[in-house]
Amino acid sequence: MEGYQFSLTGATMVALPSGALWWAAQNLLCVSDLHLGKSERMARRGGAMLPPYETTDTILRLEADLRATGATTVVCLGDSFDDLEAERGLPENEKLWLTRLQAGRSWIWVEGNHDPGPVEIAGSHLAELPLPPVVFRHEAKTGVSGEISGHYHPKARLNLRGSSYVRPAFLIDIDRVIMPAYGTYTGGLHAHTAPLCDLMRPDAIAVITGSKALAIPMPRDK
Amino acid sequence: MEISSKFDHWLTSRNWTLHPHQRELLSYAARPAQLLIAPTGAGKTLSGFLPTLLELEDGTHTGLHTLYVSPLKALAADIKRNLQTPIDEMDLPIRVEDRTGDTSNTQKKRQRAEPPHILLTTPESLALLISYPDAPKIFSGLKRIVIDEIHALAESKRGDQLMLALSRLQSLCPDLRRVGLSATVDDPDAIAKTMAAHPDPCPILFADPGPAPDIQMLIGETPPPWAGAGAAYSVPMVLEQIEKHKTTLIFHNTRAQAEIFFHALWLENEARLPIAIHHGSLDREQRQKVETAMTQGALRAVVCTGSLDLGIDWGDVDLVIQIGAPKNIKRLVQRIGRANHQYNAPSKAMIVPANRFEIIECQAALDAVLAGELDGETLPVGQLDVLCQHILLLSCAGPIDPIALFNEVRRAGAYSGLSRAEFDDCLDFCATGGYALRRYEQWHRLKDMGDGTYTLRDPRTASRIRMNAGTIQDTDTLKVRMQRRRGGAPLGEVEEAFAATLTPGDTFLIGGQVVRFEGLRELVVEVSKRANKEPKIAVFGGTKFATSTQLSERILHKFETGDFRGLPDYTTDWLELQKTMSVLPQRQTLLIETFPRHDRHHLCVFGFAGRNAQQTLGLLLTKRMEEEGLAPLGFVSTDYATLIWGLDPVRDPATLLDHQKLEGGFENWLAGNAVMKRSFRAVATIAGLIERNLPGQRKSGRQATFSSDILYDTLLKYDPDHLLMRIAQIEAMRGLVDFGRIRNMLDRVEGKIVHKALPHLSPFSAPLFLEAGRIPVKGQAIERLVANEAAQLMAEAGLKIDA
Structure with a gap:
């Protein structure tokens, strides 16, 4: 697979330009923070009426990644739905589409803070997924090794002679990976801000997503 | 209406007489709409308030009588002071209050319960007032509306918002009368049509324009440089003029230029003359300090930008200096009017050309001012994003009846x-x-009630809608503060995008001092004074104005007729040389020069279409050249020409300019362009699709908000004909892209292209090689750039790439 290849506690993985993580040995594709149903939730709460196309767009991209990798296991690393009501409120055609993608694959919904309970759509529902030598969970814990998490929506910036280029990014060090958000309607937290700087080791790298996956030293304030 | 005896006595006691236009306007007080056009210093504001003061003199009116709307908060405060004098001295039973973004909440609440007789406000505060369910009560009894500096509002979305609000007020108070006060403008009829309740007539009263201004170009022994816009060379001349006059205003076209010039002035200000700086990016306290010092006569000069264009009374200004070509005749005239605030005495002004070409442009502008000719853009029709905001604000006040609202909206001239x-x-x-x-x-968001009316589904939405009101676009800015002086006054603000490019140790100019960037702390840019390096330019705000169509035409006319009067010898020599080596550009043809230089081939198009359009032309032509396999490498644009360089010579420029091919590529190109995204962001914010960044909201959960570019990309992909996409496209075409002027230029020359294939560069194309703002042609280049940068960073950090 075209992407940035690295090793986490002995497991070889590839950070894909799309923001998904590919683990060839397990035939496993991991995506984080899909936030499906975000526009519906905003509208329901009396917020802005956003264009209702983000679920379609997110699933389309996921479908492309599944086709390209031929993954047989899919891990959705939490905050897959913008809230549990958004999951129940997904239109029939989108539910069916997800069901079609699930056919012949083992599908794991890891809990996130936005979707902390069981979901109605098929697939296993877990608080976290240990798959030695790594563990998949939504939010990073300190002092652990071999952890793959999401939650923070990290993004990183490259300065190009006066203009800057900001993209969602993987943060990677020898202990952990923090994945970028995969959902279409997601913002990001700069890699150089406090929670991320504190979690990652000083020699961590950021892998910028986009048309190519590019590694840079993780941006920090100091 | 006649002046009362009490008033007459007061005027006599002050030794004042009314100007003829003030008396005349009073006699028209009963008209439903009236526009007054008068130069600065002609007592416009008193003219506007006379009928109100007279009608309120007997103390029988209860509640709100007159609403005064101005584009500036500061103006409202200024007027309040000025009105209070006659009210106090004649002991009139009149209560005057202002209501702006700076008014306290308690005060605002009280105003809604007990409105004053005269309320001074801004379009934004008025839009909020009509969104309250008790609006009919607040405005009951309202008789008059005075719109000050209406010329400044009429061309913008703020004007649209104001006129929509007035339509609502007219429905609440059908016998409401409107008076508009305007500076001299090119098309008074258009303003009159906008301000009246359609289809009411709106007669126009012209005050005596006063004597012609005393205006000249300021050029000395040293010729200006060939390129650039800062005019730093003129600092000694300008200092000399400041010494000779009491108070000088020095206008610049952008904030960054004002900062740089101010810095340069102080480096040479050996006499320590008190000189200050004033522009919109400076902190409010700092600005107020300058304003106070100015009214006290404590300053000899103020370096400023458009933030001082509008009429606060500044006392004893006796000279106005415009640095750089004014780009627009109307703005020049309005700035000149800031000098000598006495009606009947000529204003004194000087223009400083920033480079050689601007000498010609300045002379053309001088000719235009003396000929009394003005320029202007045609007023756009009412903008639909503003209408969306208006509908939402009204829905906060109560149920909406679409038929009644449609009719009400159409009574606003622009709609x-x-x-x-x-x-x-x-x-x-x-x-x-x-x-x-x-x-x-x-x-x-709005629920159809079944009886044809619409109402807010969730009443709590009202406060969000109100928080999002207004049409002024603040780009995201960050405060700048001295390090270790938290709680100390901020120095000002810079755009977030500019702050993002800073690395610790970088230096930039703000408030006239060079500061060193130390770091970003909780969204505050922390700086120190440890700066001895040359400043990196401050790129905050500051639009680049394009030379107006009328001014460009005047320049081309000069070339055609050979009228070089007023120009210094070195300029006429330059023009003659161009004539010999190539040809001078003309109105009916389009001059294109091609020539080799070093190992590159160059093409120069003298379109005279203004900076924005020339920039767009550069993008479109290089795109066409890529299609033709001509390997363009980059281009640079000024107000009059675009220079493109590439690997191959262009043998037949006419095919590149094919009307159809240019237009064909245009729409696709525009859709992916940053300008479109910027327009979309503005439109979506005004229409209420995205919410403004509110204070306090920014710190928490940054990852929960996402950029408007994502919404734009999504709509482009799944719903390209959405209302906001259509509005954004219309705006981008008119604004920064300025495609209209390219089209006009191509129509004007009707395919008559004069191609000069030269052995080397020409006198006219030479300065373009010195222009800043060269734009590389990207294509695949950006990806290579990003990849190289990434690889270099990894190598520097000693990290291995194992992909």
Whole structure:
């Protein structure tokens, strides 16, 4: 697979330009923070009426990644739905589409803070997924090794002679990976801000997503 | 209406007499709409308030009588002071209050319960007032509206918002009378049509324009440089003029230029003359300090930008200096009017050309001022994003009846041509989002009540809608503060995008001092004074104005007729040399020069279409050259020409300029362009699709908010004909892209292209090689650039790439 290849506690993985993580040995594709149903939730709460196309767009991209990798296991690393009501409120055609993608694959919904309970759509529902030598969970814990998490929506910036280029990014060090958000309607937290700087080791790298996956030293304030 | 004896006595006691236009305007007080055009210093404001003061003199009116709207908060405060003097001295039973973004909440609440007789406000505060359910009560009894500096409002979305609000007020108070006060403008009829309740007539009263200004170009022994816009070379001349005059205003076209010039002035200000700086990016306290010092006569000069264009009374200014070509004749005239605030005495002004070409432009502008000719853009019709915001604000006040509202909106001049379909699109957007895909039916923002009216589904939405009101676009800015002086006054603000490019140790100019960037702390840019390096330019705000069509025409006319009067010898020599080596550009033809230089081939198009359009032309032509395999490498644009360089010579420029091919590529190009995204962001914010960044909201959960570019990309992919996409495109075409002027230029020359294939560069193309702002042609280049940068960073950090 075209992407940035690295090793986490002995497991070889590839950070894909799309923001998904590919683990060839397990035939496993991991995506984080899909936030499906975000526009519906905003509208329901009396917020802005956003264009209702983000679920379609997110699933389309996921479908492309599944086709390209031929993954047989899919891990959705939490905050897959913008809230549990958004999951129940997904239109029939989108539910069916997800069901079609699930056919012949083992599908794991890891809990996130936005979707902390069981979901109605098929697939296993877990608080976290240990798959030695790594563990998949939504939010990073300190002092652990071999952890793959999401939650923070990290993004990183490259300065190009006066203009800057900001993209969602993987943060990677020898202990952990923090994945970028995969959902279409997601913002990001700069890699150089406090929670991320504190979690990652000083020699961590950021892998910028986009048309190519590019590694840079993780941006920090100091 | 006649002046009362009490008033007459007061005027006599002050030794004042009314100007003829003030007396005349009083006699028209009963008209439903009236426009007064008068130069600065002609007592416009008193003219506007005379009928009000007289009508309120007997103390019988209860509640609000007159609403005064001005574009500046500061102006409202200024007027309040000026009105209080006659009210106190004549002991009139009149209460005057202002209501702006700076008014306290308690004060605002009280105003709604007990409105004053005269309320001074801004379009934004008025839009909020009509969004309250008790609006009919607040405005009951309202008789007059005075719109000050209406010329400044009429051309913008703020004007649209104001006129829509006035339509609502007219429905609440049918016998409301409107008076507009305007500086000299090119098209008074257009303003009159905008301000009246359609189809009421709006007669125009012209005050005596006063004597012609005393205006000249300031050029000395040293010629200006060949390129650039800063005019640093003129600092000694300008200092000399400041010494000779009491108070000088020095206008610049951009904030960054004002900062740089101010810095340069102080480096040479050996006499320590008190000189200050004033522009919109400076902190409010700092600005107020300068304003106070100015009114006290404590300053000899103020370096400023458009923030001082509008009429606060500044006392004893006896000289105005414009640095750089004014780009626009109307703005020049209005700035000149800031000198000698006495009606009947000529204003004194000087223009400093920033480079060789600007000498010609300045001379053309001088000719225009003396000929009394002005320029202006045609007023756009009412903007639909503003209408969306208006509908939402009204829905906060109570149920909306679409038929009644449609009719009310069409009574605003700018919206008199609004079609029912356009109105319905806006209403649908407000109610459901207006998407081709119908989704979440049960969560619509406005609910159809079944009797034809619409109402807010969730009343709590009202406060969000109000918080999002207004049409002024603040780009995201960050405060700048001295390090270790938290709680100390901030120095000012810089754009977030500019702050993002800073690395610790970088230096930039703000408030006239060079500061060193130390770091970003909780969204505050922390700086120190440890700066001895040359400043990196401060790129905050500051639009680059394009030379107006009329001014460009005047320049071309000079070339055609060979009228070189007023120009210094070194300029006429330069023009003669161009004539010999190539040819001078003309109005009916388009001059294109091609020539080799070093190992590159160059092409120079003298379109005289203004900076923005020339920039767009550069993008479109290089795109066409890529299609033709001519390997363009980059281009640079000024107000009059675009220079393109590449690997191959262009043998037949005419094919590149093919009308159809240019237009064909245009729409696709525009859709992916940053300018479109910027327009979309502005439109979506005004229309209420995205919420402004509110204070306090920014710190928490940054990852929960996402950029408007994502919404734009999504709509482009799934719903490209959405209302907001259509509005954004119209705006981008008119604004920074300025495609209209390219089209006009191509129409004007009708394919008559004069191609000069030269052995080397020409006198006219030479300065373009010195211009800043060269734009590389990207294509695949950006990806290579990003990859190289990434690889270099990894190598520097000693990290291995194992992909």
